[in-house]
Amino acid sequence: MEKMQPVIQIEHLSKHFSIDNGFFTKGKKTVKAVNDFTLNLEKGKILGLVGESGSGKTTLARVILNLTSATEGTVLINGVDMSKCSAAEKKELRKNIAVVFQDPLSNLNPRETVMSSIMRPMVLHGMKRALAREKAREVLESVKMDAHYLNSYPHQLSGGQLQRIAIARALAMNPQIMILDEPTSALDISVQAQILNLLLDLQEQHQLTYMIITHDLNVIRYISDQVAVMYLGQLVEYGETKIMCSNPSHPYSKALMAASPILDPTMRGREKEIMKGDPGSLIHFPSGCSFHPRCRYAEEICMQERPEMERIGENHWARCHLCMQK
Amino acid sequence: MNDELLRLENVSINYKVRGGYLSAVKDVSFHVNRGEIFAVVGESGCGKSTVAHSIMRLLDKNAVVLGSIKYNGTNLMELSNKQITGVRGHDIGMIFQNPLDSLNPVYTTGAQVNEAIRLDGISKLEGWKKVIELYRNVKMPDAEKRVQAYPHEMSGGMRQRVMIAMMLSRNPSLLIADEPTTALDVTIEAQILEIISQLKKEFGTAVMLITHNFGLVAEVADRVAIMYAGELVEQGDVFEIFRAPKHPYTRLLMKALPRGTKQEGRLQTIDGTVPRLMEVQPGCRFANRCPMAKKICYEQDPAIRALSATHTYRCHFAEEEV
Numbered sequence: 052m053e054k055m056q057p058v059i060q061i062e063h064l065s066k067h068f069s070i071d072n073g074f075f076t077k078g079k080k081t082v083k084a085v086n087d088f089t090l091n092l093e094k095g096k097i098l099g100l101v102g103e104s105g106s107g108k109t110t111l112a113r114v115i116l117n118l119t120s121a122t123e124g125t126v127l128i129n130g131v132d133m134s135k136c137s138a139a140e141k142k143e144l145r146k147n148i149a150v151v152f153q154d155p156l157s158n159l160n161p162r163e164t165v166m167s168s169i170m171r172p173m174v175l176h177g178m179k180r181a182l183a184r185e186k187a188r189e190v191l192e193s194v195k196m197d198a199h200y201l202n203s204y205p206h207q208l209s210g211g212q213l214q215r216i217a218i219a220r221a222l223a224m225n226p227q228i229m230i231l232d233e234p235t236s237a238l239d240i241s242v243q244a245q246i247l248n249l250l251l252d253l254q255e256q257h258q259l260t261y262m263i264i265t266h267d268l269n270v271i272r273y274i275s276d277q278v279a280v281m282y283l284g285q286l287v288e289y290g291e292t293k294i295m296c297s298n299p300s301h302p303y304s305k306a307l308m309a310a311s312p313i314l315d316p317t318m319r320g321r322e323k324e325i326m327k328g329d330p331g332s333l334i335h336f337p338s339g340c341s342f343h344p345r346c347r348y349a350e351e352i353c354m355q356e357r358p359e360m361e362r363i364g365e366n367h368w369a370r371c372h373l374c375m376q377k
Numbered sequence: 378m379n380d381e382l383l384r385l386e387n388v389s390i391n392y393k394v395r396g397g398y399l400s401a402v403k404d405v406s407f408h409v410n411r412g413e414i415f416a417v418v419g420e421s422g423c424g425k426s427t428v429a430h431s432i433m434r435l436l437d438k439n440a441v442v443l444g445s446i447k448y449n450g451t452n453l454m455e456l457s458n459k460q461i462t463g464v465r466g467h468d469i470g471m472i473f474q475n476p477l478d479s480l481n482p483v484y485t486t487g488a489q490v491n492e493a494i495r496l497d498g499i500s501k502l503e504g505w506k507k508v509i510e511l512y513r514n515v516k517m518p519d520a521e522k523r524v525q526a527y528p529h530e531m532s533g534g535m536r537q538r539v540m541i542a543m544m545l546s547r548n549p550s551l552l553i554a555d556e557p558t559t560a561l562d563v564t565i566e567a568q569i570l571e572i573i574s575q576l577k578k579e580f581g582t583a584v585m586l587i588t589h590n591f592g593l594v595a596e597v598a599d600r601v602a603i604m605y606a607g608e609l610v611e612q613g614d615v616f617e618i619f620r621a622p623k624h625p626y627t628r629l630l631m632k633a634l635p636r637g638t639k640q641e642g643r644l645q646t647i648d649g650t651v652p653r654l655m656e657v658q659p660g661c662r663f664a665n666r667c668p669m670a671k672k673i674c675y676e677q678d679p680a681i682r683a684l685s686a687t688h689t690y691r692c693h694f695a696e697e698e699v
């Protein structure tokens with residue numbers, strides 16, 4: 052079988068921010084939020100992206116969406132580099148790729164009702180108002196919200212309701228690709244179940260491609276096909292969900308999975324490794340492997356040489372000197 | 378010595394709002410023992426924070442509280458303002474849902490903790506030593522340096538630890554932690570849970586842990602209460618409730634949790650929505666969503682039934698299978 056072109060192709064992507072050095076020192080410092088990130092998303096697959104708070108996940112999403120430009124590297128969406136497109140081409144591409152941001156309020160204009168927030172992108176892309184209005188009702192119902200909320204303003208709604216509206220708004224455009232940044236963090240368990248089911252139904256019916264960013268590893272295990280783990284702006288491990296959740300290889304992934312609460316009290320006696328140390332700095336990277344100051348397995352070589360992403364199994368990659376030796 | 382530290386008896390809390398009263402908490406009774414972690418779970422808006430604030434007497438002015446709240450045998454609702462301030466300072470500590478709101482952005486966090494502990498009349502220098510010690514207790518990295526940090530210079534997890542350090546300084550017998558780890562990543566969450574468990578072990582602190590995360594309950598709680606729309610529908614030993622939840626709502630929630638993978642099928646959902654809680658009506662508040670509901674559920678309050686000495690629930694029919 053011919054290998055299909057990936058829906059999203061991320062190659063050697065870096066995004067650095069320049070920030071002031073503070074009140075007293077002159078000059079600038081560089082925050083290296085994403086570093087040399089390479090990854091493909093296949094059509095019809097769900098990728099789960101996990102990693103420590105501040106490791107660059109949201110920044111990566113913003114670069115993919117071309118909401119901010121890359122410092123180095125490229126992103127191809129269906130083979131097209133959005134940063135090189137004309138405004139008209141960009142608009143056309145944007146239709147296919149929807150996003151739900153982490154902070155539900157940032158998805159919506161505070162002075163617009165829910166109805167016009169959901170309708171606006173459809174109208175912008177040339178849909179008749181009456182049709183857009185009908186579609187708005189339909190998607191709101193699909194996220195299990197009553198139609199009377201259509202006339203509400205964002206400040207009148209709870210965090211969970213805002214998140215559902217953001218999802219509804221993204222769905223309204225019938226996108227091919229969805230990037231969901233913490234889509235369920237503000238949701239109750241029963242609403243979360245409804246939203247995850249809905250996302251899966253749509254994805255299977257229309258062969259959609261999702262990238263889901265979340266701290267909740269139970270959600271990742273449930274919904275994703277592949278999992279990517281980020282640490283300090285770098286991809287440190289990538290593999291099939293089954294192996295990533297049951298037997299990850301990179302020491303950071305291991306610590307992350309071990310820290311995830313298990314929904315079963317009889318498991319609480321298990322051996323848990325609580326990760327030591329503080330999240331590393333994106334300004335002063337440690338020498339060698341960026342994880343070495345916190346890594347319980349670190350050896351001499353980890354302090355000196357920077358490990359590369361290497362294949363360690365069937366569709367399984369890791370950035371660790373010791374994973375390679377196994 | 379009595380093991381019981383806190384007891385709420387038939388507590389109902391109504392908020393006066395335009396057009397009447399909103400019944401946020403209805404007829405809730407539970408107790409917390411010394412040295413145990415008692416979790417309160419339930420969906421957003423079910424009244425968890427309202428219950429917590431009623432214990433601290435920190436409810437908004439438009440709240441009306443009925444029933445009794447006893448701490449160590451004393452009815453907290455009958456104390457003078459001065460007395461309740463003393464209880465808050467020394468006996469009961471609270472970690473609020475939004476830590477950034479409770480720290481002052483213009484002072485270093487260390488100065489704020491120092492301020493809090495110097496109420497005991499120790500010198501400023503002694504205070505600083507104590508602050509550093511407290512920061513170490515909560516596993517703050519680089520404790521000596523971090524006492525000089527302002528709130529915005531700390532990550533969410535660190536700020537949360539400052540709040541815990543501040544609580545520790547009072548050495549309370551009861552710690553109320555309202556969603557202490559929401560929005561933190563799992564590695565920091567695990568560190569904070571470790572600190573809470575340590576408190577319980579070392580100082581015999583009782584903890585009331587408010588959360589909507591069942592994973593946390595499974596990891597650290599001894600007993601758990603499940604709330605729905607202001608009613609406490611089930612409570613008991615954590616192991617018993619995870620093994621055999623009784624109330625239809627608890628059972629459905631347990632099934633809605635993503636435990637497996639999508640290959641094993643879709644998640645179970647709960648149809649319908651929470652009713653609007655204006656005037657108090659008889660009947661079970663879960664009735665309109667309950668697969669087992671019959672006529673009586675809409676007409677009569679279910680009585681509390683005991684399944685064992687450590688497990689009670691509130692339902693007319695929960696004996697049968699859902």
Ligand SMILES: Nc1ncnc2c1ncn2[C@@H]1O[C@H](COP(=O)(O)OP(=O)(O)OP(=O)(O)O)[C@@H](O)[C@H]1O
Pocket residue numbers: 068069070082084102103104105106107108109110111153333
């Ligand atoms: N516009 C900006 N200017 C300067 N620094 C920035 C900017 N945007 C992000 N950063 C920094 O980049 C780093 C990565 O941030 P990002 O929001 O991508 O992390 P994240 O992995 O999404 O974290 P979380 O899980 O907490 O959402 C952080 O250190 C952040 O402070």
Ligand SMILES: Nc1ncnc2c1ncn2[C@@H]1O[C@H](COP(=O)(O)OP(=O)(O)OP(=O)(O)O)[C@@H](O)[C@H]1O
Pocket residue numbers: 392393394399401419420421422423424425426427428437439474589
């Ligand atoms: N001051 C107030 N006036 C009127 N209604 C209020 C007030 N404070 C809270 N409520 C309402 O009381 C109910 C219970 O709120 P509470 O904050 O106790 O819920 P919660 O269980 O803590 O929710 P969450 O998980 O979202 O924190 C909600 O319907 C809320 O809107």
Ligand code: SF4
Pocket residue numbers: 301302303340341342343344346347348349350353358370371372373374
């Ligand atoms: S390379 Fe070394 S320091 Fe880095 S994760 Fe692997 S073992 Fe740990």
Ligand SMILES: [Mg+2]
Pocket residue numbers: 108109110153232
């Ligand atoms: Mg983010």
Ligand SMILES: [Mg+2]
Pocket residue numbers: 425426427474555
């Ligand atoms: Mg609350």
